[in-house]
Amino acid sequence: MATSGEEVRNMQVILKDYVAGFPKESDMHVKTGSIKLKLAEDESSDNAVLVKNLYLSCDPYMRGRMTNSPVDDPDFSPFTPGSPIVGHGVAEVVDSRNPGFKKGDLVWGRKMGWEEYSLIKEPEKLFKIHSTxxxxxxxxxxLGMPGMTAYFGFYQVCSPKKGERVYISAASGAVGQLVGQFAKLMGCYVVGSAGSKEKLCNFYATLLLYLLFDWRDLIERFNLEHVSWLDFDSAFMVYKVELLKSKFGFDDAFNYKEEHDLVAALKRYFPEGIDIYFENVGGKMLDAVLLNMRFHGRIAACGMIxxxxxxxxxxxQNITTVVFKRIRLEGFIIFDYFDQYPKFLDFVLPYIREGKIVYVEDINEGLEHGPSALIGLFSGRNVGKQVVKVTNE
Amino acid sequence: MATSGEEVRNMQVILKDYVAGFPKESDMHVKTGSIKLKLAEDESSDNAVLVKNLYLSCDPYMRGRMTNSPVDDPDFSPFTPGSPIVGHGVAEVVDSRNPGFKKGDLVWGRKMGWEEYSLIKEPEKLFKIHSTxxxxxxxxxxLGMPGMTAYFGFYQVCSPKKGERVYISAASGAVGQLVGQFAKLMGCYVVGSAGSKEKLCNFYATLLLYLLFDWRDLIERFNLEHVSWLDFDSAFMVYKVELLKSKFGFDDAFNYKEEHDLVAALKRYFPEGIDIYFENVGGKMLDAVLLNMRFHGRIAACGMIxxxxxxxxxxxQNITTVVFKRIRLEGFIIFDYFDQYPKFLDFVLPYIREGKIVYVEDINEGLEHGPSALIGLFSGRNVGKQVVKVTNE
Structure with missing residues (x-):
């Protein structure tokens, strides 16, 4: 790291303009500027913290902030075109004029710019990392937002009971994989679905598969003999779905893109219906689920990607079923639960250390690959939590 | 009443066949048969009760039972074509082989056929009437199902707090008028809407208006000078809407059929948004409400007529708003709350006796007018709870 006060390079991922429809990598560009690694010693920096970003988080809610629709909620306010996009991340404090933080502290929070160094003027909801x-x-x-989302969404919003039938869409993602494991810990029957919206057979996807996995091992473990060596799309989806069972312990899993009739597919996996649906997808999936819900079922609406x-x-179309099936459909935003973070940490850390809960990440190295990693979320290109490691140096 | 054992006339409202689309009076016909006013003294009548029906209730949920879609819930099972339709009603016990009931008891329940006399083989959820x-x-x-629906729907499903902003659709109906009064008792700001789907200017509607209201009094009280003497449609709607304010004490009320932009209309009545929506209507109304809900709002889905x-x-279209607005949309069916009936009665009877809660009914006299009364529900022809008085003799 450069010495304090020195000007250093600050690569940034800039949003060019507000986005309509499906976001593209070209909606952002990578710019290289510079930054002084010392906070100004005047009022303008009171309470501020300067951080070096280590990991940046790709989260579906960030799509909303790429649109210029004014919202009352500062957590969802639009990004500023011409400036770096902002999200959750892990960072190291480089300089601090805030009594709560000092140089060298490791922190995580939701105000990290997509850049090498970020000035955080009001470090609210910035958490110090104690367990390394x-x-x-x-x-x-x-251990961050997706973990809390899974924890509070499942245990508080879903009101689960032992033996209940739980369905999770986008189940291999940052949140879904954890909801499934929490539900298994509670003795529920758990089925997850995953899918991919676009053809993955491109250079990067192929490379990703080779880099991430031992191909021959995969072939053996998941009976991929029927998949052509060159059909990476299929192999990828088989892998993604099998992961739910083999790695996370789901009772069953399926690729929803292979089901032309979602209502029938869900009926097959839940012949007696669904008690709890952890909703990450929305649209046709929600409609199919509504027809398969059991009386007094609960739907925790975490997102509708x-x-x-x-x-x-x-x-x-099927919203009227909430009446006669007495369904509770409840939206929640994890930002409302941040004050309960320590309680969550006490719960989840022992499980991680004992290996009773596992977590799969999809880490792209280098900030310059940030735009592609973020866009990949919306086509289901990621396996597990999508992260950008800011530097691969 | 005829002597026990004697055969008497039993007029019945028969469902001709299952109904698709909007039900019509001609989907039913009135048939005159006969019945013996004494239960058979064999096993076939064990536990049975024979009742003379006094009042029959017209309820929106009955529309669902006119369709041949199998449901798991016996409360919503399809009617049998060729047989009388079945619903809630008030009756007098004529004969009983059930230890819980004796001749002369007044009862209400949900298994009354639309006929002069009904044989109730399994009188479960048949309540004795003590307060006359x-x-x-x-x-x-x-004091029956709509009352409980309003009570448990509002106090339990909506989790209301003093000062909250409450919106009620179909507000002049059997349930809505009570929800509004409960909400006012709690110190909420209450707005209701009512509407009518079809032209009401027909002979019966006109007659109804003349029969029900003192026309000159109406003109004065509701400033109807601008309404043409012959424009009964408009006068009727003005009356229906004004009733919400003048009779039930709502803070405001509107005719949703006059609003070409429901989103804007709700914004006008709730500039700061809606905390609680008591949903009776569904469809476009629900969509408009979703855009006007406040954070952490609650929607009690009572019905979607x-x-x-x-x-x-x-x-x-706007279901994704439940996520970022943290909305709870919860369906409920009052049949689940019937075991709490005595608690409800203890609450509501004193309010009725003290005149602190009023109740408007729309009573059609004569079973032969049953089909028209029931159909009228779906076009908003009723003002208040629609009831059929079985006999006008």
Whole structure:
């Protein structure tokens, strides 16, 4: 790291302009500027913290902030075109004029710019990292917002009971993989689905597969003999779905893109219906689930990623079933639960250390690959929590 | 009444066949048969009760039972074509082989056939009427299912707090008028809407208006000078809407059929948004409400009457707002709360006796007018709880 006060390079991922429809890598550009690694010693920096970003988190909610629709909620306010996008991340404090933080502290929070160094003027909801015997990147995932989302979403919003039937969409993602494991810990029957919206057979996807996995091992473990060596799309999806069972202990799993009739698919996996649906997808998936819910079922609406890039959302046809099936559909935003973070940490850290809960991450190295990593979320290209490691040096 | 054992006339309202789309009077016909006013003294009548029906209740949920879609819930099982339709009602016990009931008991329940006399083989959820200092017809409304629906729906499902902003659709109906009064008792700000789907200017509607109201008094009280003497449609709607304020004490009220932009209309009545929506309508109304809900708002889904006659339900476009607004949308069916009936009665009877809660009924006299009364529900022809008085003799 450069000496304090010295000007150093500060690579940034800039949002060019507000986005309509499906975001593209070209909606952002990578710019190289510079920054002084010392805070100004005047009022302008009172309470501020200067951090070196280590890991940046790719989260579906960030899509909303790429649109210029004013919202009352500062957590969802639009990004500023011409400036770096902002999100959750893990960082090291480089300089601090805030009594709560000092140089060298490791922190995670939700105000990290997508850049090498960020000035955080109001470090609210910036958490100090005390446990470093787990990967630091976990604080963008299982030990950060997605972990809390899974924990409070499942245990508080879903009101689960032992033996209940739990369905999770986007189940191999940052949140879904944990909800499934929490549900298994509680003695529930758990089925997850995953899918991919676009053809993955491109250079990067192929490379990713070779880099991430021992191919021959995969072939053996998941009976991939029927998959052509060159059909990476299929192999990738088989892998992604099998992971839910083999790695996270789900009772069953399926690729929803292979099901032309989602209602029938869910009926097959839940012949007696679904008690709890952890909703990450929305649209047609929600409609199919509504027809398969049991009486007094609960739907925790964590997100509806399938709708975020649509100019006109898909209409939900089967909403009247909430009445006669007495369904509770409840939206929640994890930012409301941040004051309970220590309680969550006490719960989850022992499970990680004992290996009773596992966490899969999809880490792209280098800030310059940030835009592609973020965009990949919306086509289901990631396996597990999508993270950008800011530097691969 | 005829002597025990004697055969007497038993007029019945028969469902001709299952109904698709909007139900019509001609989907039913009135048939005159006969019945013996004494139960058979063999096993076939063990536990049975024979009743003379006094009041029959017209309820929106009955539309669902006119369709041949198998449901798991016996409360919503399809009617049998060729047999009388079945619903809630108030009756007098004529003969009983059930230890819980004796001749002369007044009862209300949900298994009354639309006929002069009904044989109830399994009188479960048949309640004895003890308080007769209030109109007996009230046991189809404020003291029966609609009353409990309003009470448990509002106090339990909506989790209301003093000062919250409450919106009620179908507010002049059997349930809505009570929810509004409960909300006012709690110190909420209450707005209701009412509407009518079809032209009401027909002979019966006109007659109804003349019969029900003192026309000159109406003109004065509701400033109807601008309404043409012959424009009964407009006058009727003005009356229906004004009733919400003048009779039930709502803070404001509007005719939703006059609003071409429901989103804007709700914004006008709730500039700071809606905390609680008591949902009776569904469809476009629900979509408009979702855009006007406040953070952490609650929607108690009591019914969605606008959707019951559609072959293909309207899609709900704005469901994603439940996520970022942290909205709880919860369906409920009052049949689940019947064991708490005595608690409800203890609450509501004193309010009725003290005149602190009022109840408006729309009573059609004569079973032969039953089909028209029931159909009128779906076009908003009723003002208040729609009841059929079985005999006008």
């Amino acid at each position: 015997d787990v990967p630091l990147s976990y604080y963008t995932g299982i 399938s709708q975020y890039n649509l100019q006109q959302p898909e209409g939900i | 200092d209030v109109p007996l017809s009230y046991y189809t409304g404020i 606008s959707q019951y006659n559609l072959q293909q339900p309207e899609g709900i």
